[in-house]
Every structure is written in C-alpha cells, then in structure tokens.
Amino acid sequence: MAKAELALAVEGLTVSFDGFKAVDDLNLYVDQNELRVVIGPNGAGKTTLLDLICGRTRASAGSVKFKDKELTRMPEHQIVRAGVGRKFQTPSIYENLTVFENLEVSFPRGRTVFGAMTFRRSSEVIERVHRVAEEIYLEDRLENAAELLSHGQKQWLEIGMLLMQEPELMMLDEPVAGMSVTERQKTAELLNRIAVGRSMIVIEHDMEFVENIAHKVTVLHQGKLLAEGSMEAVQANPKVIEVYLGH
C-alpha cells in the first residue's frame, strides 16, 4: 500500500445497529484525485459508510484514515475542518437564507464564535461566492431565498456549499436523485470539473450517470465489498448483475 498516494483508507470498518451489521469489516482505499462511485443494492450500507467517514455515526470497529489522520474519534466539525465535505441524500440547505448567504456561511473562515462575530464580507469572500455560484449554474439566483430553488438547484447549491469549503475529499450521496435528464447531464459536467485536484466519493443508482463520471466503481452488498474495478468490469460482473443491476 502506497499510503502517501491515498486520500482515504478505510480498514476493517464495522458498525452494527442492534446486532444488525450495516457495514461489515469493510476495506476501501481512495486515491488522491480519484472520483470513486459507490453503488450497491438499497440497504447495502452506502449511506452508512459515508456517515461513518464523516463522523455522523460512530464505528463499532475499524479505522478511517484521511491523509494519515484517524477520523473515527474526531468530532464532526473537526473532520470537516480536516478537509472532508459531505452532501446528504436529501438536499440539506438553509431554506431561510439567500443563495449568497448559504454559500457565504460555508466559507471556511470565522468558524469560532468570536471569529463569526468579527467576520467581514471581504472582497475575497464575495469573489469566491461568485466563482462557486458560476460553477454550480446559480450566479443569477444569488439573491433568491434558497427555498425558492428547484429541487435540482438545491442539490447544486449544496454541492456549491461544499466547494466553498475547498475540501480535499468530497462525498456526495445520490446527487442526481430527482433530477431531470438535462440536469443530470449538467451535474455530470459539474462533477467532472470539480473533481480536478480533489478526491471524491459519489453514491448513485443511475448507471448512465455513473458511467459518465466514475474513475473506479465499488459495489457494496450487505455491508461488505462485493466488487471493485472499472465500470465495464463491474457491469459485467455476474454477482453485481444478480444483486444489483438485474437481468
């Protein structure tokens, strides 16, 4: 294992809920600058895996190393500050704030109480917000309240909020669920663009979309690794077809 190359090393990760092992002795390695897609049947433990990495759920056993930092004991906000960003399955944005404010709040400065009190909207912040907004196709919606955005735009906004943090590892849970065909294409473009210079883990069920973005695909099943490899290899894997893709 060439550790220096790895962005994320998950080893022996296990979590059980009332005896049910949602993630079971899982090993997963993500390279730097890699865009990894995790697929697998409903209930395979994909979301739980992300929860474990970002500290939302505490592991029963195993380790999660991000750039040689052990994440399993860290509080959530520390993990984020270490450079891990996470998008939830349903869009999680601040409906009451404007798009601009949503992005601004995610800017990684003024994170302490005192810092937040003295935080000023400097030209640097404004510039960053505009840059990100352009990236996520929302530059003309900056002043709208976020609750007025369409479903797809909300998903993008959440991605934008992650971008503001400039995470080195970005994890997206079903980013195109509920999006229309056009939006899916735009999202794929977006992901391919922002994947440059950082590692990403994406969970998705839309195979067309996966094909568009994936460098490498991991298939989970019942909390365990079922298969891993290129898209073509995985799609051809009979076990994957059996439990996931269907005949």
Add this chain to the structure above:
Amino acid sequence: MMQVNGLRSGYGQSVVIHDLGLQAGKAEILAVLGRNGMGKTTLFKTLMGILPTRAGSVRVGGEDIAGLESYQRVAKGVAYVPQGRLIFSTLTVEENIRTGLRKSAKGRIPDEIFSLFPVLFDMRRRKGGNLSGGQQQQLAIARALVSEPKVLLLDEPTEGIQPSIIKDIARSLKEIRKLKNLTILVSEQVLSFALDVADRLVVLDRGRLVHECTASEANAKTLSAYLTV
C-alpha cells in the same frame, strides 16, 4: 376510471396547474412526464386532496371527489405514494403498512405484499426511519397498495431505487394492474421506465398538458425533446 377536468391548483397566489384535463381508463397505466418543477407533484397532491382544488373536477368511477378530504378520497379508492416517501419513521415496517389497511382487512397484511417486496418481510420489525432510501420507497408503495385502491398515484417511484428493483417495480406494477384492475398514474423523469410500464404517456409543461401519446406510438426522440428543453 379517473377523469380530471379543468383542474386548477397551486400554492398561495401562484397557480401551478392550469385548467388541466386528463383521463385514465380502467386498468390503464398512465405516465405523467415532465421536467423538474413542471407541476407533477402538485398535480398528484391536488388529486389526493392535499392541496385544495381551485377549480375543476376529479372523478373516480364517475363520482366527483374534488371537494373531499384526503382520507375520504382514500375511501373512494385513491392511493398515493408521495415523492420523498414520507413513511412514518418511528413506526415499524409492519405498522407502516397497517396504517393503510382497510377496516375489512382486520389488521392482516395480505401475503402478496410481502411476496412483492420480500425485503419488507425481513425488516418488518424494524423502524421505518431506519430503512435505506430504496427500502423506504418500497414500503411506501406497499402502504398504498394495501388500501385496495382503484386508482394508484405514484410520484417518481424510481427515485433512489436500485436498477434491478426498478425493473421489478415495473413488472409488478403491470402485474398488480392486471390482478386488481388498477388504474395507475405514475410521474417520471426517467423515460426508459415510463416507456416500460405505461400504456399511455402525457407530458406536463408549466402546469399544462403539452403532449400525449400511447406507449406503442411513443417516440423516444420527440419525448426527450419535450423533456430536455
């Protein structure tokens, strides 16, 4: 079976559905297509009585249900699987399904439900909220089916579902339709699924019907043109 005339509805001041007319025959599966925000969910909510009908009529089996409350519509034979599942997260899977049961069922869940969604049987004692997204979707469908509806409204049932189950759902929808003479309205973004299940397709754009065709005469090109503008 279901006949919608001059339907208008929306939120607050804004009108989302404009004088919409629609019909679906007995045992017909009608797919409602449309891009994001074109009013599919709004239409279904209005049909279900969750949003008030501003104008127009909704007939099920000849009876106008436009003025009724949601629960009365269920009694008249309408069932609904909402977008985003909305299962009862602190109830167990079994209890979730039982909420939809009719009085005549005496609290027994028909076996066919579990044969349709075996995963729900394995998880029947688990809290609904703990299921994975896809499992919740199956639960929501099961919950709607046990009320023995005449018309089933499915709002984006494939969202977040694994490919094999999407195929299963398509298959079982057709099966159920045959078995129970069920009329199904299903809204979709994914064209392939819609083409797979539907007998007929309509396209919704800004709250109006802009295209209608049967599955056999459906042309993937024209349809995607409507869906990608």
Add this chain to the structure above:
Amino acid sequence: QQFPTTKVNTTKLAVTDGEVTVGQLHSATGTMAISETGSIQAERLAIDQINATGGVLGRKIKIIQEDGASDWPTFAEKAKKLLVNDRVAAVFGCWTSASRKAVLPVFEKENGMLYYPTFYEGLEQSKNVIYTGQEATQQIIAGLDWIAKQKNAKTFFLIGSDYIWPRTSNKIARKHIENVLKGKVVGEEYYPLGTTQFGSLINKIKLQKPDVVYAIVVGGSNVAFYKQLKAAGVTSDKQTLLTISVTEDEMLGIGGENVEGFYAAMKYFQALDNPNNKKFVEAFKAKYGEKSVIGDVTQAAYLGPWLWKAAVEKAGSFDIDKIAAASPGIELKIAPEGYVKIHDNHHLWSKTRIGVAQKDGQFKVVYESGLIEPNPFPKGYQ
C-alpha cells in the same frame, strides 16, 4: 360640619366632605386567593356596617380593590398605586409575610397605613402597620403550654411548609419546648409549598412516635397532608396533633372527617360563644351565604376597618401620622373574638384558644387563655 375636610385631611388624602376612600389589597387570583377571599369578605362586611351606621367622621367609606395576584412584586406595585395615585386613607390587605414585606417599604416611604390581618412570625413592627392577627409568641406559647400539660407531652415533631412563617414559628416553638417545657424535639421537617406527597414524612412520624405533632403546613399541601395522615391511620385517637395553620377556611378543603380530633391554637374560632360573635357570624352568613365559614384571619380582617375607624375618631383626623399615634390604647369591645386592645407596638392584645376539630368543619373550644401581650421581638426566643 363638625369635621371640615380641611381640618381632618391635611395630607391630601382621598377624603372629601362626604366620602373617604380606602384601599383593599388582597389576592383575588392565584394560589393565595384560596386564603385571602375570607379577608376580602370580612373587610367589606365591616365597611358596610360602618357605612350603615354613619361612616367615619360623617363620611362614607369607598373601597378601591386591587388584586395582588399572589405575586409579591404585584403587591408592591398595587400598594404604590393605592398610596400614590389613589391617595387612600388606609389599606386593608396582604396575607402572606412575603407580600407584607414587599409592601412595607412602600407604606413607610409614602406614609400609608396598612391593616394586616394574618397571624404571622413577628420580628416586625412599623408605625405604618397595625397587625390585627397574632404574632408568633401569642399563638404558639399558650398552645404549647396547654398541650404539654394536658397530654403530658415530652416529645414533639415539628413540621412546616418551607417559608418564613413556619420556620420562625417552629424556632420559637423549639426554644419553648426545650427551655421552658424541658421537652425534646424529635424531628423538624420542611416541605416546599405545594408539595402533595407526604408518605415519607408520615412514616418518619410513625418511626419517631412523638407525643405531639406540631404542624404548620399551609396551602394546597395542607389538604394533602391531612388526607394522607388519615389514610395512613394516623388519627386523633392514636396521635396528638396541634396545628396553628388550620382554620375553618382550611377545613373546607381538607374535610372535617380528615382532621377530626386534632387541636388548633388560634385566637378565634367561629364557634366562640359570645354575643359579639353571634352577631358577627349572623351578619357574615346573611351577606355571604349560609354555607360560608369564618376562620381566624377572617375575623382579624374584620377588626381592621373598625380599628381604623376608632383611631380616626380618636385622632379627629384622617392623617396617617395622627392615627398612627392615636392607635395605641384603642380598645374594641365589639370584636367577635371578645376584647382587643392595640399595644404600643401596633399589635393587639388577645387571647389564645385551643379548639378541637369536629367532623362538620367547626372547632370545639376547649381552652381559653388570658389576654396575652403581643411581643414581636421576644427575648430568649431568637
């Protein structure tokens, strides 16, 4: 006119040629309304009677009623309103010590006159207050003496609600028991106001088996305490209990059957057999209904307007300073409790009686002391 307004009112009080305004400040709402209603009624009765016989210095008394709402700051606010805005010539009011403590600075600063009806812990004396109830030593010592002699009691269990009156009273009781009666206090317990569960306390009493339980529980707790005592089999045939906090008013809520046979030490019982009281009870019932009852404080409240009238007439003026000075030495021969006289310290000379609670909610008087001097700062009891 014999008493021209300019003569009898030199301090801009609300006194006109035909009318004099007084204030009434009790809790008509909140938890204390239960207790204070009787006082409100008695004061009104007295004022009606005074008006019917010509008023005070030829002037009819007009009442401004304010609600203290069982809340001490509100009492202070309303007291100030009565004194500053309404310029009332006297205030009849307050019930709890806390409300009195809250209004006292107001009365002293604005120079008003308060007639305070409740038996209380003492340790206070003000030019601006006439205390028409008993202070602690008057109520406590005679009762303890009697019960110690009568029941040959050596051990005592003191119980109280947790606030100043029960605590101070129990302190006096303890000193008296230990120093004078040479008895022993085997327990002293306090429960927050509003407590409704006394099981543990009752078990402790059972464990200690005191000769006398000395109880100063008040408010809603009172009812719970006696009901639970009865249910736990602690009844008067097995246990002697002396209380200074159960009057006929409280009996309404507790139910006579639950306190039957227990003793209470008060200066007044409705059952007192004298002509003054007969007339008073009759008038009270005529005004407030056959079912109404009169407790110690109610009677003391009734004294207030009469004592004020006497002081005004003695001073020939409504001025606060003059009636404050004129008050000591005033006697009231029509008092339902018999005879009272205002002491130099603004408290009343009065007798203490022991009553045995009856099933019908009344007390049977079994003992009557001589006239006791009020002593709000008792030496040797602090």
Add this chain to the structure above:
Amino acid sequence: MSWFSEFGAILAMQGFNGLSVFCVLLLMALGLAIIFGQMGVINMAHGEFLTIGAYTTYLFSSLTTSYAPAFAPYYFFFAIAGAFLIAFCVGYLVEWGLIRHLYRRPLDTLLATWGLSLVMQQAFRSTFGAKEVSATLPDWLMGSVKPSESIDIPINGLFVMGLTVILTGMLALLLYRSQWGLRVRATTQNRIMSGAVGINTRRVDRITFALGCGIAGIAGAAFTTIGSTGPTSGSLYIVDTFLTVVLGGAASLAGTIASAFTIAQTQATAEFFMHGSMAKVLTLSAVVLILMMRPQGLFSIKVRR
C-alpha cells in the same frame, strides 16, 4: 414489639410509599403522555383538566349528600366516569377551538395553553368560589389495611395504584395494539401523509386530545383522595407531570412509566433521609443529570436523521 420488626414495618410502608408516589406521578402523566408525548402539544393547561376531574367529584359528592345519602359509598365510581366524560368533552372543545390551529407550531401551543390555563382557573374561581372545597369521600376509601400490627397501608393509595395499573394497561393496549393507536401514532408523525393513507386525521387528533384530557380528569378525580380541590390545585402538578413525560422520552409510554418510577423512588428515598425541600432539589438535579446523559430521555425512539 422488637425494634427490628418495627424497622421492617417502616421499611415496608416506605416501600409502599415509593410505589404510591410512583403511581400518582404516572397517573398524572398518563394524559400528558398522550397529549404531549404522542401529539407534541405542550399543554400547560393539563393541570386544569385534573382540576376539572376534582371539581366533578366534588359536585357528585355534594349531589349525593343532598339527594341520595344512601348512595354515598358508591358514588365515587360514577364520579370517576363523570370526570372522564366532562374532561373529555372540554378537551374536545378545546381541540376544536384552539389546538387544531396550532399543530404546525408546537411551541406556540405552550403559550396558548398557558393563556387557556389562566382562563380555566378563573372560570373555576367564578363557578366554585376561590376557596377550596372537599368532596366527602366514602369511608371505605379513607381507611387503611393492616396486614400486621404496625403496618398501615392506605386504601386510597391502593385505589390509586389499582386505577393507575388499569389505565396504563388500557392505554398501552390502545396505543400499541389497536388500529386506533396506530392511527394516532401515524397522525402525530405526519398529519398530511396520514390523511393520504386514509386516516381521518382531524377526528384522530380531536379524540386523542380529548382522551388525554379525559384521563387527566380521571386522575383529578382520584387525587381528591390525597390532595386538594381548588382553582389552582391542578397547577401544583404541572411541572412534575412534564418532567415525568420528558424524562421518559417523549413518545414512549414505557419511558413515562420508567421515568415516573425513577423520580418517585429518588424522591421517596431522599425524603426519608433529608428535608422535603432538599429532597426536591436532589430529585430535580437527578432529572437534569439523566437528561444530560440521555438527551432524548430514558426511552428515546432512535431513528436515523
């Protein structure tokens, strides 16, 4: 009698005392366990519904004494039924007039019902007078059982216990074994979706709220045996009641039972060893500490998200 057996007797009575405090707390909390625990309505007027029950008992008692003295030993059962009915009806009206407009704003129910409790207290005062009243309780209820020379077990305590057990059992069955209970739990979780699966949510809400009030009425009637009846009597219970339900973990009946037990035992034991006031402080601090360690209460229903 030896000191030892006496000690045993005290121990037994103290044990019983703990149990009876437990039952009182639980009985108080049952109604709120539905209204707050299940429906999420922060009903500050809950105490006043207890008071309704208490006044109903008083009314039944005075009617019996005046018109049918022979009936006196039995009237109490009818009083309980009456208390339930009246509190149920008032609750029904309150839900219709007030609560149903506030389901989307749970915290506002706190403010509105606080106003309601003021109004109700004043209504009691205007109707029954500001002074306390007392229902004449049947003699059989006020005695004690003597299993041995030195042990007295209060019958009213036993009665409250019996009532609590029966009510809790019925409620548990209703909530967790009946279709109605399922509807209640579904409705409180998502009113709109419940409508869409065929539940008449308005009726469910109204009946549920009224039922909670009715149970409070029963509790109020039962408490006439151990407590006072006055316009503000109910407010004595309100804080303890909320503590009990919240400590249990809002939506769980088992939690309410466990929490009533915890609080009662802490309180009863502490009271035996220290002043009532300090015991109260100790008990409350224990509650705060437990909540700190279990932020969702003793029996929280854990679901993801």
Add this chain to the structure above:
Amino acid sequence: MKTIYRNVLGGKAGTLDVLVLAAILFAVFPFALDPFRLSLLGKYLCYAFVAVGLVLCWGYGGILSLGQGVFFGLGGYCMAMYLKLEASDPVSTKIQSTPGIPDFMDWNQITSLPWFWEPFKSLPLTVIAVLLVPALLAFIIGVAMFKRRVKDVYFSIVTQAIALILSVLIIGQQGMTGGVNGITDLKTLHGWDIRSDSAKYILYYASGVLLIAGILFGRFLIASKVGKLLLAMRDKEERVRFSGYDVANFKVFVFVVAALFAAVGGALFTLQVGFMSPSFVGIVPSIEMVIFAAVGGRMSLIGAVYGTLLVNFGKTYFSETFPSLWLYFMGGLFILVVMLFPNGIAGLMDSHVRPWLARRRGARLRNAETPADAPPVDSSLPGTATVRSPSPLAPGEGASTPRVQPAH
C-alpha cells in the same frame, strides 16, 4: 461607518424603528405619565431586557429557555445583596443581636456574614458579579446540555427544572437568602437614595439607554455571521455542523448572551423596585417572560420591547379595572395573539401596518419611484398542506437583517 449604519442600526427602516422607540421612551412617556406610572414603566423595561435576550436565543437560536427567571433573579439578587449590606450598616441594625448583618440573617440566628456575601460589600465586585454569576451559570448549563446535544423541549424542561431547583434552594436557605420574602427594604446605592422620585427618573432613563444599547448589540449580532449561523442552525443543525462549525459553542454563546440580558434587567429591576424575591426565579415568571417575547414577535428585538410593555400594561390595566376578572382578559389576550398574530406585534406591523403605509406613500409618489421594500408576500395560504416553517426572517427584523446585497 456605513457598515455600522447597516449592521447595527439596520439601515433606514431599522434606524427609524430605534428612533421611534427612543422617542417613545425618552420623550413621550416621561411627559405623558405621572411619576408612579413612569416607575411602573421602568419596571417593565427591566423585563424587556429578558424579552430581548429571548428574541436572540429563542427567536434566532431556536433555544427556548423556560428558565430566564433564573438569570433575571441572579442578576437581581447580586444587586440586592449589595444594597442590603449597605442598608444593614451597624447603626441602623443596632437593635439586632448581631448588628451589621442583614435583618433576616439575624432572625435566623446567623451571627456572621456568610462568605459568599463578602464580595458584595464592594460595588465594583457587585457589578462584576451581576454579569458574571448568571453568565457562568448559563455557560455551565449550556456546555453541559449543548455539548450533549440536548435540545428542543428537552432543553426547555431542563431549564424549567433548574428554575425550580434554584427557587426551592433560595427559599430553603432563608437564613442566607431571605427565603420566600426575598431581600427587601433596600434603600441606597453607594449612598444614593434609590427611592426618591429623581432617582426613579434617572434609573428609568438609564434602563432605557441600556436597553437600546442592548438592542443595538443584538442587531449587530444578528447582522453578523453569528446571526446567520443561528438561523442556519435552527433550520439545519446537521448542515452547519458539517460546514465545520462547532454548533454547541454558538448555542452556548447565545444562551449566555440571553442570560446576560436577563441579568442586567434583574439588576436594574432591583434598583427600581427596591427588592428581589424568589418569585422572579420560579417557573411562572419565566414563562411570562417568554410570553412577552412572543407577543412582541419572537424575531424582533424591538417588538419584544413593545410586547413586554403591552402585556404588562394590559395586566396592570385589566387588574385595576376588573380585579377579579382580569385573568380572562390576559388569558384571552395570549390565546388571541398566538392564534391571530403568530409573529406578534412585529408581524402585525409588517403584514398590515407597513404595507398600508407603503401604499399610502406609494399613492403619494404615484409616478415617482416604486415604494420601498414592501415585505415579500407570504404565499402559503392556510389550508395548503405543504408544511413550511413560518418564515423565520419574520419581517419585523427583516429590515435589520437585510438580504444584504453583495457590494460589487
């Protein structure tokens, strides 16, 4: 300068609001009211501090504290202890068995001043204690609860329990605290007679000035990133945590700020009313304080002041006019406000008064520019089933937390 104008004063509309309040407090009331009413008003202003603090912590932070009375009381007690010591000099207490200690201690056989009273011999230490003691308690409660993620009703009930604990403790330790009676008969502050009419005026103005300063500070907080984070947290706490913030710290912070507001109010209250008692610490006053904020509009700092004044004036007026029926009116008022004006007075202003003014202005300037910032129309009709949180940017404060235009 411009940022101060925008963030602290809240731009044009916000400045106007503050000026109107200041005019009412400093110009209208002192001349329209007699000294007695004015001193009542001074008392209400003290409650207004609590209400303003609650707007921050409940309205913005989503933390409903049912124990603000604790902090109000602690601030008040700290001040009262100082005043009591000053009033208990050996000369005026010479009839006591131990002269020089407060009278209630003497009645309770306490023969020397308890240690925790010692600091209150000094005015500077007292002022520090007024702020520090409540803030420290709030900090401890906050850290203990928020780090453990106790929230919503659970937190509310915990604060309620703490209010009860403290009041039982104060009452139970009457030898050291004055018990139920509280600390009464306070006379002078560092030799200055606080009971005189002139003192009342001065204290009234002082309260008013401090209150407005407090409001401005509140606005500064709301306009700063802290305010946005609070709103964000109330909406999606998880998301804030996963944006790298330690959510608990922010909650502790607003909770402490609210406690400080309450404490200042309590201290001023003691000065104006001349006593402090446990009846401010308990559950009932704490709930009433929440009601003040709710009536005013829980999202509006200035609304909270009006709400407090309205409720208290209502209480005073109704109870003077209908001494035995006034609870119907007060109860009815609370119910009506909650049912009809969920955003309180501020909401009423924004949904009715401001648009009306705007229309009138608009009519006058018909052909001139379009009327200024009319609030966005809330599009959710009652009856539509989609559950939408009532817009937390309640228009009342909308003016002071503008959807700020990024300056280009």
